[in-house]
Amino acid sequence: MPARDVEIRGEMIRLGQLLKLSGVVDAGSEVKDVLAAERVVVNGETESRRGRQLHPGDVVRVAGEELRVARGA
Template sequence: MREVQITGDSIRLGQLLKLADAVDAGSDVKQLLATGEVTVNGEVETRRGRQLARGDEVSTRAEDLKVV
């Protein structure tokens, strides 16, 4: 699991995926989420605006991320 450090108290899912280079461009986030292959804390998530806080875990088909 790769840790992704954020500067504020929270970050949106779409921003995290871009920050972690899980997508090439911000516009690719919507397509990735539409596949149903992104989970947040073990549950499928399709909202790119989902707020994440430190300790949340995000999984894609390619890798697992933890917000720190």
């Protein structure tokens, strides 16, 4: 399955914000639970910090899908 682009406005986005923006979680309070229960992989490395900074081109695998950070218009 190809990665789904998630457009961001600036130069970076935090992992927790990306999970909320992409619809993986409904509320910020759920991010910690997802990171604890799921294997979240950022650019091939397991990640557990919701504050991890992501930039356009980064790829996140979580909840059975792949998300690619893309710069918005």
